[in-house]
Every structure is written in C-alpha cells, then in structure tokens.
Amino acid sequence: MSTVDPTGSSSTASQSQSSAATQQLAGNFDTFLTLLTTQLQNQDPLSPMDSNQFTQQLVEFSGVEQQINTNKNLESLISLQQGRSNADAVSYLGKSVTLSNGKGALINGSASWTYALSDAAKANTLTVSDANGKVVYSTSGALTTGVQTFNWDGKDSYGNQLPDGQYTVTLTPQAADGSAVNYAIASKGVVNQVDFSGSSPQLMIGPMEIPLTDVAALQN
Numbered sequence: 001m002s003t004v005d006p007t008g009s010s011s012t013a014s015q016s017q018s019s020a021a022t023q024q025l026a027g028n029f030d031t032f033l034t035l036l037t038t039q040l041q042n043q044d045p046l047s048p049m050d051s052n053q054f055t056q057q058l059v060e061f062s063g064v065e066q067q068i069n070t071n072k073n074l075e076s077l078i079s080l081q082q083g084r085s086n087a088d089a090v091s092y093l094g095k096s097v098t099l100s101n102g103k104g105a106l107i108n109g110s111a112s113w114t115y116a117l118s119d120a121a122k123a124n125t126l127t128v129s130d131a132n133g134k135v136v137y138s139t140s141g142a143l144t145t146g147v148q149t150f151n152w153d154g155k156d157s158y159g160n161q162l163p164d165g166q167y168t169v170t171l172t173p174q175a176a177d178g179s180a181v182n183y184a185i186a187s188k189g190v191v192n193q194v195d196f197s198g199s200s201p202q203l204m205i206g207p208m209e210i211p212l213t214d215v216a217a218l219q220n
Helices: 009-041 052-090
Strands: 096-099 103-106 111-117 125-130 135-140 146-152 165-171 183-190 193-195 202-205 208-211 215-219
Touching: 052 193, 103 111, 103 183, 103 208, 111 165, 165 183, 165 208
Parallel strands: none
Antiparallel strands: 096 183, 096 215, 103 165, 111 146, 111 183, 125 135, 125 165, 193 202, 202 208
C-alpha cells in the first residue's frame, strides 16, 4: 500500500498533454506561416490579398498559445500543491490521530470508540457498519451523559468474527419525548503507512485508509 510517487501520476499525465499540445500548435503555426509566405509570394500585385483573415488567424494562434501557457502554470501550481500534501501526509507517520466521524479501525479483532451524549436518553441504539455501509452489529448504548467507551471484539450479531478493516459506529439516542439527542463520537489510531497511489495521499491506520481531511486531531 505504501507506494512512493510523490509527484502523482495525474500531474505527469497533464504535463505530457500540455507538451503535446505545444508541439501541435508549433507545427500548425509553422504550416500556417509556410502557406502565408507562399500565398504572398504568388499573389497578384494588382489585386493584393485581404490581410484581415490572416490577422484573425494570427490572433487565434496567439490566444491558443496563451491558453496553453496558462494550463502549464496551473499544472505547476497543482504539482507544488501535490508535493506539499505528500510532505504533510508523511509527517503523520507514527503519530496518533483522532477521528470524529464515527470511523474506526478493527485491528487484530479489536476496535474502540468513545462517545458522549448531550443529554440523558431514554433509549440508545449503537450500530456498527462495515466499509460498504452494511450493518454488522448493534447493541444498546449508554443513556447517561459523560464520556462512554465502546469496545468491540469484531464479531457480528451472530458471533462471527469479521475481518480487520474500517468500520463506522453510529448512535440513535432518543429523549423521553421521542426527540433525538445529540452526541459526539471519536476513535484514535496510529498512522503506520501513507499511500501515494491515488490522486491524493491516504493515511493508513492498520488496514483502514483515510484522507487527511478525516483527521480531527493529531498527537505525537
């Protein structure tokens, strides 16, 4: 998973496209100048050619050239940004990160989350879903306020051991009047790899892959 292509393959492809476009424009412009020179050499002195069309074509060539140069500059900026993102991702290696979106990593049949309710609840169902969104386990959650811990052994509702990977926990706490109770949930994990194979770097927490934007807090 930890491939090393810090510049990103998409950036290289874009640069190749711009280079090809520049070469094509240069070839077309050379052909245009050759045709223009030939026509000027063979025009009737008593009936000179209208230069408006040639002027318009020169303006169009100039516009295309400016657009290609603009694309090159944008690609350079994207490449610089990609390099910075990769460097930022590498700095996460070996550090503990906190996720606040319910995601957590099941590693060696063990995963843990902490959560807290904003108010006391009459009922609270805690649900675990796999990376595809399929519910694999559910249980009753705490009804009181304060920080609670949910430790999961990775077994589904039928007692089957599930594979390590990414799982998401959601809560559905309800007050006595049936209204929803707000809650916060978090999990922690240590970044042990960085994956550069995609368009943006991904942090690896055991078998779980997450983007940098999922990180809510970073600890040494």
